[in-house]
Amino acid sequence: MDIRDELIEHVPRLRRYARALINNRELADDLVQDTLERAIARTELFRSGTDLRAWLFTIMHNIFVNQVRKSAARGTHLSVDDENVPEADYAVPATQTGALEVRDLDYALQRLPVEQRQVVLLVGLEEMSYADVALALGIPIGTVMSRLSRGRERLRALMAGSVPRANLKVVR
Amino acid sequence: MSEQQNPVTQDEIHAYVDGTLSEARRADVERELERNPELAARASDFFALNNLLHDRYDRVLNEPLPARLRVAAPAPERVAVRAAANWTRFAGLAATLVLGVGIGWGVHDGMGGSGASGGATTMAGGGDLRAVSAEGTERFAQQAALAHVVYMPTVVRPDAMDESQEQDFVKWLANRLGTNVHAPMLSKSGFELSGGRLLPGEDGEVAQFMYHNAQGERVTLCISHRKTSANTTAFKLYQDGPVNVFYWVDGDFGYALSGGIDRKVLLQLAHDVYAQLTSR
Numbered sequence: 235m236d237i238r239d240e241l242i243e244h245v246p247r248l249r250r251y252a253r254a255l256i257n258n259r260e261l262a263d264d265l266v267q268d269t270l271e272r273a274i275a276r277t278e279l280f281r282s283g284t285d286l287r288a289w290l291f292t293i294m295h296n297i298f299v300n301q302v303r304k305s306a307a308r309g310t311h312l313s314v315d316d317e318n319v320p321e322a323d324y325a326v327p328a329t330q331t332g333a334l335e336v337r338d339l340d341y342a343l344q345r346l347p348v349e350q351r352q353v354v355l356l357v358g359l360e361e362m363s364y365a366d367v368a369l370a371l372g373i374p375i376g377t378v379m380s381r382l383s384r385g386r387e388r389l390r391a392l393m394a395g396s397v398p399r400a401n402l403k404v405v406r
Numbered sequence: 407m408s409e410q411q412n413p414v415t416q417d418e419i420h421a422y423v424d425g426t427l428s429e430a431r432r433a434d435v436e437r438e439l440e441r442n443p444e445l446a447a448r449a450s451d452f453f454a455l456n457n458l459l460h461d462r463y464d465r466v467l468n469e470p471l472p473a474r475l476r477v478a479a480p481a482p483e484r485v486a487v488r489a490a491a492n493w494t495r496f497a498g499l500a501a502t503l504v505l506g507v508g509i510g511w512g513v514h515d516g517m518g519g520s521g522a523s524g525g526a527t528t529m530a531g532g533g534d535l536r537a538v539s540a541e542g543t544e545r546f547a548q549q550a551a552l553a554h555v556v557y558m559p560t561v562v563r564p565d566a567m568d569e570s571q572e573q574d575f576v577k578w579l580a581n582r583l584g585t586n587v588h589a590p591m592l593s594k595s596g597f598e599l600s601g602g603r604l605l606p607g608e609d610g611e612v613a614q615f616m617y618h619n620a621q622g623e624r625v626t627l628c629i630s631h632r633k634t635s636a637n638t639t640a641f642k643l644y645q646d647g648p649v650n651v652f653y654w655v656d657g658d659f660g661y662a663l664s665g666g667i668d669r670k671v672l673l674q675l676a677h678d679v680y681a682q683l684t685s686r
Contacts, residue, residue, distance in 0.1 A: 250466040253460065258516050292618055339462050356418045357424055358456040359463055364426070378415045386420070 237277045237286075244290050247360065251291070253343060254355050255298065257340050265301070269294040289361075291370040295352065302348055342392035350385030353378055414438040418447065458517055481513040501630035540558040546682040547644035550628040550662030553614055579604060579613045587629055589615040595675055596627060625672065627679060632660050642678055643669070652676040655681070 248269060252262035272293050273280075281287055343351055352371060356362045364382075368375040411602040414435050422435045439446040442565045579587050579602065589599050597617040605612045605628075612630045632655070644651040644662075650669050653662040654676075661683070 245471060246467040246469075249469070249471075249475070250463050254463045262474060263475060268553045270475065339458050354455075355459070359422075359459045362425075364421075379420065383416050384418055386452050386455060389455055390448070393455075 235351070236278065238274065240242055241273060241290070245270070245343070246289055247288060248294060251355055251360055254343065254359055255351060257344055265294060265298060268297050272297065283356045285366070288362075288366050288370050291356070291362075292372070296370055299348075299361055340345050342389050345392055346385055346388055350388065353381040354385040354389065413425050414445075419449055420452065423449055423456065443505060448592060475581045485589075509579065525677055544642075544653075546628070546630060546660050547642070547651045549612075549664050550626070550643060550653065551646040551649045551651045553612075553626065553628060553664075566636060590627070590679045592617055592625075592675055592678060595671075596620060597675065600624075623665070623667050625667065625675060628662040628664070632658055641673065643678075654680070656680075659683075 245266065248266045249262065252265045253259065256262045256265065269290060273290055276293075280286065343355075346354065347382070353367060356367045356370065362370065364375055364378050368378045371378070373381075408543065412434065414431075418427060418431060418435055422432065427435060439449055589602065591599075596619040598619070600616050600618045602613065602615040605614055612628050613630075615627045616624065616625070618624045637655075638657065639655045641652045641654050644653060648666045648673050649664055650666070651662050652665040652673060655661070661679065663672060665672050665675075665680055
């Protein structure tokens with residue numbers, strides 16, 4: 235199968251991750267576009283039989299890290315607003331608390347150091363294994379675990395009071 | 407005793423939350439969580455966070471791709487595969503129901519039993535009635551069949567909801583769907599409610615209720631709140647491998663009853679559901 239065909243399968247997931255990472259539709263899609271362009275330009279570097287998803291997330295990570303570095307040097311900020319998202323398009327009539335929760339989530343995520351945000355999202359949203367996260371980000375697995383732990387604790391603190399406390403009961 | 411030599415670590419709490427912990431250690435972690443409320447609160451917050459992330463961002467998966475992200479024109483069947491992937495993504499989230507119940511905790515009732523709430527349902531009468539898009543409802547049936555296959559195995563030992571949990575869950579669902587939904591009782595036909603969850607659907611969220619009988623046979627009922635109202639349709643049958651789905655549309659709602667059971671029995675159940683959900 236042409237690698238392009240396989241790439242298509244991953245675009246929605248790349249978009250989802252990028253959106254959560256950057257929280258701005260245009261910039262997130264820019265990142266996905268850059269990722270796809272680079273992937274297509276370098277398809278010969280992709281070894282078939284290995285995990286295409288991991289490879290794509292690695293490319294995206296490298297581009298993203300470069301962008302963050304550059305924008306930090308320029309002193310500009312990535313916008314965290316995304317007022318253009320037409321919530322009504324996909325939302326069922328939301329309760330008041332529902333709306334607060336998602337705003338809080340966006341807000342809290344953007345207040346997480348980038349390194350922690352990446353790990354929290356790759357694990358929690360993309361549902362990557364810790365080992366795959368380590369591969370994609372090029373860090374040891376111990377670092378994945380400590381970033382995950384600190385990231386989740388931080389998010390928990392940032393969202394204290396707004397995350398509905400689930401009564402944990404084990405479903406066997 | 408084992409935890410003396412082998413205390414539960416932070417990493418294991420995360421692995422537990424992410425469903426990657428070994429079966430052997432799960433029991434240890436669960437014992438520890440029962441003993442340690444602070445730890446249990448953290449773990450459940452981590453669960454809730456993962457759920458919130460999906461709640462917030464999974465919609466991106468369904469957004470149409472802007473032209474600049476189209477690598478090549480996607481073939482139609484590819485689109486179908488992607489839709490399927492969305493439904494399977496949640497497989498293995500055995501905690502979904504429990505969290506659902508937890509999140510619904512705040513609603514305390516002023517309403518009586520479910521009979522009263524059912525009676526309070528008002529259909530938007532005189533609304534804009536449109537012909538049902540056959541394609542749309544069939545896709546709904548297809549997704550219902552898929553959801554049936556994907557989710558039924560995760561309810562291994564139906565952790566029967568007690569009555570108050572069930573009410574909370576039903577209220578939470580009603581909130582999310584923006585309507586009064588209640589799970590019909592099918593005990594007359596030997597099926598008991600064993601759980602429910604909310605799934606992302608193309609047309610908004612879909613409530614899924616699961617039932618099982620003494621023989622371990624399972625059926626699921628999906629209810630979606632449609633964006634467009636439609637005249638009531640007859641039952642239609644959709645078949646996907648061993649799974650039969652009877653589906654129909656009634657006003658603002660689409661229903662799909664799925665099960666790998668005898669078609670006649672399933673049809674009888676569908677009639678039963680229909681009778682209960684339209685008695686208004």
